Amino acid sequence: MSGLSQSNRRVIVCRVVLIMALALASVAAENPAPSKDGQWLRPAKDFASTRYSDLAEINVGNVKQLKLAWSFSTGVNRGQEAAPLVVDATMYVVTPFPNILYALDLAKPGAPLKWKYEPKPAAAAQGVACCDVVNRGAVYADGKIVYNTLDGQTVAVDAATGKEVWKTKLGEINRGETITMAPLVVKNKVLVGNSGGEMGVRGWLTALDLATGKISWRAYSTGPDKDVLIGSNFKPFYEFDQGKDLGVSTWPPEAWKIGGGTVWGWISYDPELDLIYYGTSNPGPWNSDQRPGDNKWAATLFARKPDTGEAIWAYQFSPHDLYDYDGVNENILLDLTLKGQKRKVLVRPERNGYIYVIDRATGEVLSATPYVHITSTERVDLKTGRLIYNEDKKPQLGKVVRDICPAPPGAKDWQPAAFSPRTGLLYIPHQNLCMDIEHVEANYIAGTPYVGANVRMKAGPGGDRGLFTAWDPVNARELWSVKEHFPVWSGALVTAGDVVFYGTMDRWFKALNARTGEILWQFRVSSGIIGQPITYRGPDGKQYVAILSGVGGWAGAIVAADLDARDSSAALGFVNAMKDLPDQTAKGGTLYVFALP
Amino acid sequence: MKVLTCLMLVLALAGCTRERRKPTDVAPSSARPEGSPESALQPGPTGTPPSAEPSAVALPAEGMPHAPYEQSAWAVSEGKRLYQWYNCVGCHANGGGGMGPPLMDDKWIYGSDPIKVHQSIVDGRPNGMPAFGGKIPDSQIWQLVAYVRSMSGLLPKDVRQTRSDHMSVRPSEQAMRPAKPKNEAGTPPSAERPG
Numbered sequence: 159m160s161g162l163s164q165s166n167r168r169v170i171v172c173r174v175v176l177i178m179a180l181a182l183a184s185v186a187a188e189n190p191a192p193s194k195d196g197q198w199l200r201p202a203k204d205f206a207s208t209r210y211s212d213l214a215e216i217n218v219g220n221v222k223q224l225k226l227a228w229s230f231s232t233g234v235n236r237g238q239e240a241a242p243l244v245v246d247a248t249m250y251v252v253t254p255f256p257n258i259l260y261a262l263d264l265a266k267p268g269a270p271l272k273w274k275y276e277p278k279p280a281a282a283a284q285g286v287a288c289c290d291v292v293n294r295g296a297v298y299a300d301g302k303i304v305y306n307t308l309d310g311q312t313v314a315v316d317a318a319t320g321k322e323v324w325k326t327k328l329g330e331i332n333r334g335e336t337i338t339m340a341p342l343v344v345k346n347k348v349l350v351g352n353s354g355g356e357m358g359v360r361g362w363l364t365a366l367d368l369a370t371g372k373i374s375w376r377a378y379s380t381g382p383d384k385d386v387l388i389g390s391n392f393k394p395f396y397e398f399d400q401g402k403d404l405g406v407s408t409w410p411p412e413a414w415k416i417g418g419g420t421v422w423g424w425i426s427y428d429p430e431l432d433l434i435y436y437g438t439s440n441p442g443p444w445n446s447d448q449r450p451g452d453n454k455w456a457a458t459l460f461a462r463k464p465d466t467g468e469a470i471w472a473y474q475f476s477p478h479d480l481y482d483y484d485g486v487n488e489n490i491l492l493d494l495t496l497k498g499q500k501r502k503v504l505v506r507p508e509r510n511g512y513i514y515v516i517d518r519a520t521g522e523v524l525s526a527t528p529y530v531h532i533t534s535t536e537r538v539d540l541k542t543g544r545l546i547y548n549e550d551k552k553p554q555l556g557k558v559v560r561d562i563c564p565a566p567p568g569a570k571d572w573q574p575a576a577f578s579p580r581t582g583l584l585y586i587p588h589q590n591l592c593m594d595i596e597h598v599e600a601n602y603i604a605g606t607p608y609v610g611a612n613v614r615m616k617a618g619p620g621g622d623r624g625l626f627t628a629w630d631p632v633n634a635r636e637l638w639s640v641k642e643h644f645p646v647w648s649g650a651l652v653t654a655g656d657v658v659f660y661g662t663m664d665r666w667f668k669a670l671n672a673r674t675g676e677i678l679w680q681f682r683v684s685s686g687i688i689g690q691p692i693t694y695r696g697p698d699g700k701q702y703v704a705i706l707s708g709v710g711g712w713a714g715a716i717v718a719a720d721l722d723a724r725d726s727s728a729a730l731g732f733v734n735a736m737k738d739l740p741d742q743t744a745k746g747g748t749l750y751v752f753a754l755p
Numbered sequence: 756m757k758v759l760t761c762l763m764l765v766l767a768l769a770g771c772t773r774e775r776r777k778p779t780d781v782a783p784s785s786a787r788p789e790g791s792p793e794s795a796l797q798p799g800p801t802g803t804p805p806s807a808e809p810s811a812v813a814l815p816a817e818g819m820p821h822a823p824y825e826q827s828a829w830a831v832s833e834g835k836r837l838y839q840w841y842n843c844v845g846c847h848a849n850g851g852g853g854m855g856p857p858l859m860d861d862k863w864i865y866g867s868d869p870i871k872v873h874q875s876i877v878d879g880r881p882n883g884m885p886a887f888g889g890k891i892p893d894s895q896i897w898q899l900v901a902y903v904r905s906m907s908g909l910l911p912k913d914v915r916q917t918r919s920d921h922m923s924v925r926p927s928e929q930a931m932r933p934a935k936p937k938n939e940a941g942t943p944p945s946a947e948r949p950g
Contacts, residue, residue, distance in 0.1 A: 281881045281882050281883070282881065282882065282883045283883065284854075284882045284883045285846065285854055285855060285882060285883015285884055285885070286854065286883060287854060287883075288853075288854060356845075556921075558922045594922065596921060596922040598839070598921065601840060601841075601842060603841065603842050605885055606841070606842035606845055606846065606885065607842055607845025607846060607854070608842075608845070609845055612921055612922045612924060614922065614924060715853065719852060719853075719856070720852075720856070720857065720862070721848075721851050721852045721853065721857055722850065722851040722852060722857035722859050722860045723851070724850075724851060724859065724925055724926060725848050725849045725850050725851025725852075725857070725859060725924060725925040726851075726924040726925065727848045727849045727851065727924040727925070728848040728849075728850075728851025728852050728853055728857070729848070729851075729852075729853045730848075730853060731924075733848075733851055734924075
């Protein structure tokens, strides 16, 4: 031993670690362990959207010693949904409207401000943002930080200097369009979608050139095939998704022009198949009697080629959506062994209450299993692919239909789940809400809401409005679930230390044992958490965990926008389920960073 | 646009009827635009900035343009109907707020005074309140003003609405205890409305 040089010893250690890593990888799912990467370059961590970090300095054994390292005020007291990014020795934080971008120097004690960039979005955008003025984060690529502003623009900022490189206007607030999603960069294309499904907006996904900001393609979610970028390579798996110009023929005349299908959620990418995956929002208006037909391609999952935008397949989760079940949630790309067969799948905890496991090459639904109490639908017919609605719970004009579960935010809204290849489990932050609804006539006036429903949300069975669930996607079953008082509106993070992190609207940031769900550590922050936790290795070699606090979003609008709890229909009916939130938290906007002592 | 114009015509005609008359039941019909769904409505104030002198808004001799509306239960009930019709309800809910601020509480960003409320609706406000002036008849705007003020109990009890034809989501306007307006300075609390 003594004769070994320093570098030889390191090689041996590396080999041992490698062998251990390989052993672990084969024990759990067959997903390759990610490289030892201490950065966090995009909100979902990797193209597969796992939000899994292989850092393990903080682990089940020591997480209870986690201490606050430093904090930072964003200066904006609205819902903080963004994930911070870490690139080399700099952290980047983007705020809700007015969408300030901060660069913090991690190489210096206490992470002082390096620079800030202010895009100064139009103030009027705040009035057309359906559900608080949130922003879900930025992405790093090729020396640039790229993100969207509420007033419908995409900006690229030099990551080193904070100078604007380009800015491209994509949306029109006068038509009710805003942008709240985090872009994804794939093959030098910045992928951006619009928000405004409650405003009679026509949804789209647009690709911009990373170097110049020039638009390279736009795929609409409704309208004729040529607008949807559906061509001869389009091969949907199910019959009900096949046919010409379904984006027109499944609507009353002209209704597709104001039919929603916005793209405000998450995008994943499979480099091997060279396909991007993303979903579209609810069709508009909520009053479904005004739009007979399947309303394609709203509430739909698309697989497209990133170079051209060409659609390869599509699957409509909720044809003729009755309940605002947007189909925009995250698509977690996994290679699983199902019934003895290795399959490339996409796992989707969907808003309509089912967890879908889908063959990501073909769009075939392999399983669709309820993960919450569902009354709105009966099941997903795996032969036809169709969601089967419960006739008794169909909303009606001028009549109150009660106890529809899940409510419009669904079994899970935007808040992204995480997957650990070590445990083979999916960690899902979500909610347990039901509603009463009455349809009223919706009147289209551009730039104003196009909804047509009175809604009153409430807690689902059991009374706890939030859940944090560990789910085994191979056997399609729940392993454990933690109940929370309020909807769990934050994202999840899981690490190789077998610790899973999330935050609550009543101000707790929590660490759980990823295998058992046992709570290991919690920290009380200043305002409720609806952000996305991340972890990184600092320039000092230590592992850190970061989260933004600052309540808001649709669920927290009662606090963030000072809504009046006496009106149950406020915030599209969400306020009725959140009347006690102001007792637990005030507004805020603070970044917290934790480390072991 | 075409549809909106038609609606305005219908409503303008409805607005010509005598105030005492019982509400002609103009049930909103399905409004589907033809062609491009564009209207002249924009979030935020448009055109010329609000005049510094509110009295520049056509005031009758007595300077109390709101008075007849605020004393008429029918005008208030019309205001309630228009509040739905013009999608105020989409942004402000039934007074509790959403995309726009609550209108049933005692906090007024730009003032609870009828003239100020009229100005909010006519000219719009910078953080996303669309300007309705010139797009809907002024008499309807005064009806909206009356209804908006009734939401927090600022109108005499006997003209406020007692019940709603829809799912019950809030105490009736008549049941509201008059909420003495706070924050009458007319400046938006900057910490709450960045930008």
